[in-house]
Amino acid sequence: MNTMNWIAIYPEVVLLVLACAILVIDLFVTHPMRTLTYVLTLATLAVVAAMQMAYFMGYYVGGETVRAMQGMFVNDPLGNLLKFFATLSVFVTLVYARLYASQRDMLRGGELFTLSLFSLLGVLVMISGSNFLVIYLGLELMSLSLYALVALRRDDLVATEAAMKYFVLGALASGFLLYGLSMMYGATGSLDINEVFRAIASGEINQQVLVFGVVFVVAGLAFKLGAAPFHMWVPDVYQGAPTAATLLIAGAPKLAAFAITIRLLVEGMLSLAVDWQQMLMVLSVASLVVGNLAAIAQTNLKRMLAYSTIAQMGFMLLGLTSGVVNGNTLSAANSYSSALFYVVTYVVTTLGSFGLIMLLSRQGFEAEEISDLKGLNQRSPWYAAVMAIFMFSLAGIPPTVGFYAKLAVLQALVSTNVGLYIWLAVFAVLLSLVGAFYYLRVVKVMYFDEAEDRSPIVASTEARAVLSANGLAVLVLGILPGGLMALCAQAIVRAFSI
Template identity: 70%
Template sequence: MIDKLSWMTIYPEMVLLVMACIIALVDLSTTDTHRTRTYVLTLLTLAVVAVLTGMQATDAASHYGFGGMVVSDPMGNWLKCFASVALMVTLVYGRPYAADRGMLRGGELFTMSMFSLLGIFVMISGGNFLVIYLGLELLTLSSYALVALRRDNAVASEAAMKYFVLGAMASGFLLYGLSMMYGATGSLDTTEVFKAIASRKVNHQVLVFGLVFIVAGLAFKVGAAPFHMWVPDVYQGAPTAVTLLIGAAPELAAFAIIIRLLVEGLLPLAIDWQQMLALLAIASLLVGNLAAIAQTNLKRMLAYSTISQMGFMLLGMVAGVVNNSTYNAQFAYSAAMFYIVTYVLTTLASFGIILLLAREGFESEEITDLAGLNQRSPLYAGVMAIAMFSLAGIPPLVGFYAKLAVLQALIASGQGLYIALAVFAVVMSLVGAFYYIRVVKVMYFDAPVTATTVSAPRDVRTVLAVNGALILVLGIVPGGLMTLCAQAIVATLAG
């Protein structure tokens, strides 16, 4: 008999699943080409789910359900809340773009988005290897379908095929690594795996071998070099609305499964996986920043930017365990959580502007398409400039504080290697500032290539303005969000 507590741990997921099925049925009778009824129902559902997860997050305790297979804790619930809001914003930005390109002939964009969010929720809640993997597959299968949503577009179909093939290979890596962990420890539950490894009765070589495959699979999911090959092609080839769908909320889930697998399950192996993550971070910062300089396509440039940003986030995960002490873990992991949340916020704004500037028959994908944007629309140029400066880590925007928090965690470790990593990250950030500032220069100092005025629906204008303001306000007063992340990580580590 499954107890009441088990059901309470997953009721946001239950609401999301039931409403996704209802909305899919309601959409069958919708003839409106803009799918207004489906759109409104989806946003209402996401708002309710965000409130439910936010309410759950105020409970500082960790609750386990279904025999420990599902966990409900502050970190997971806040990430679910942020993911729900990120998907709401994505759909607000993406709906006009999708309507212009015939992507709303059916309601698949909305229903598949909700199923991808359900996959994100399951990944975040997973206390068991199989549950995490099931959530991952639900998310990735939905993402493959979304990338291929424009069936008449050869570029999108090619991007979907690349994503599918490379994604299947990465899933195989992760599953093989998890199976080796199961073979070595005899359990699929992260807490039991932790205890088995801590007992030191397990063959260390088998564990490290399995760990290599797990880290490789996770690196693919976050788009870290050298497992980044899919990111530029999928970002460029997918419809821009779908690019934002796979580049925003799923990053929160990727962070969550890194915490669930590496911290909650494999923390006794931290010395091994921290070295692997350090190498991935160095490669990502190098490849991402240097390759982005050569890009003329804005979506491709932001793809390489994502690779470098994920490298920076991984640096926060590197400094958690120092000399077998976990004292620095709360600072390092909360800095990484703060970084990923603020990165998603900034990504929403930057892709929101790209979606806004795109119009029927025209994709605003080249950096030159932003030429003279300030003369055509000072508001949208300002939002894009704020997003670019934040990604570059320029004060007083939130991206600066996010980078500073990660660097402080590295330096607080007192280890020469980690301090050298911090210096390297700062140098790479200076390199990265070039291509971000180039976008601002094009918007403010180049002559416009078109006299077309920039217009947008009221909901898009409002959300974009709030999005840009949050990047600025959270940079000036970051304490609230940083404290929230710190408390969530502390509660999760204690649970």
């Protein structure tokens, strides 16, 4: 335990060193598109992603759980898989965002690229944190970078307002989480997640203090996930932020929030599962109701996708509610792997949805109203088809990956053979039918409404290629989901030895 074990943190070290190097190199870049900074950033992300996949496959540490930095940092299969997808998410986002950002005067400096790298570093630290303070430091590094990215268009009043709302409510969420963690520390006498688990399992601690601490921890996590009733910031920030920043918020940070939920609740407080699973049930039901019903009334596409995110997070939380049933953990691997699969596939789909919004936007025009997609099939049948795939996936319609993700969560609930979980599954299906309406409305607008704007769609070659690959990935993973599902199950089982 008392070792630094540097090999476990090589990807984070490489990312930090190269991010600092890019920050200095960018001072000498004069090209308006920041070509050198952009290329170096993508190369950095590619290297880090390759290292993370190598760790997951077992080339460095045998694919097992390794602790580093005096036990405060954990390198395990679950963390490496999530970190790989988080890095991939930032890579894809920056490919989509470059032209969009240059047209909105967001590339006067290299802040978009360097802040994205530092936010990713925060995400990686959160995912691998095995100590309350390390998780919190990662959270703040990620959050502060994202606050600045939302406010990157300094002359845009809407973006500035969104940044303020995000900052104030983000600070409130961090306060909730920190207060809950401080109560857990007060009750158990340790900041280390494994020590906390052992202390709680001993049964010699005041249960009232523990449950009170869990309430604040779950509330803080719900804020970060954007689950109702802690969802107030999501629609305003998604709509007000530049779409590039919106996608940076909607992608990798969701994986980080899922990771710390697993670290804190499953790794640290599994003995209190009876208490926090009930809280997650309430959050998931509220999120499904608020997200799906509020999304119906939206005319702004980004705001609709924000409420959609709330509903999607509610569905994902359902997967975490059935890990411990009647005091046993027989369904834990199935439950947690279905939630992991859900959040990964949600991020992959969301990348494409917001990526297409950025591609359709141009100088002086934001393609963020649903009406802006009218007749897209007449302008570009391929883009319309790709967007339809993303909408079908979010709605959970086969053969897209969103269908299999929802099916996996429902199967985890129903397989418990407990009446409450079966009713939760039925409720989730009914609200998914409601949600299908607003997704299919977007498809209807693209294919059956007359195009009002027939201007050509301008996009870089790499953005078109990545968008096409993104759409095909959602389709192929829906037709052949077994590989990714097996990776998720493998990550959960190897990380927790379930």
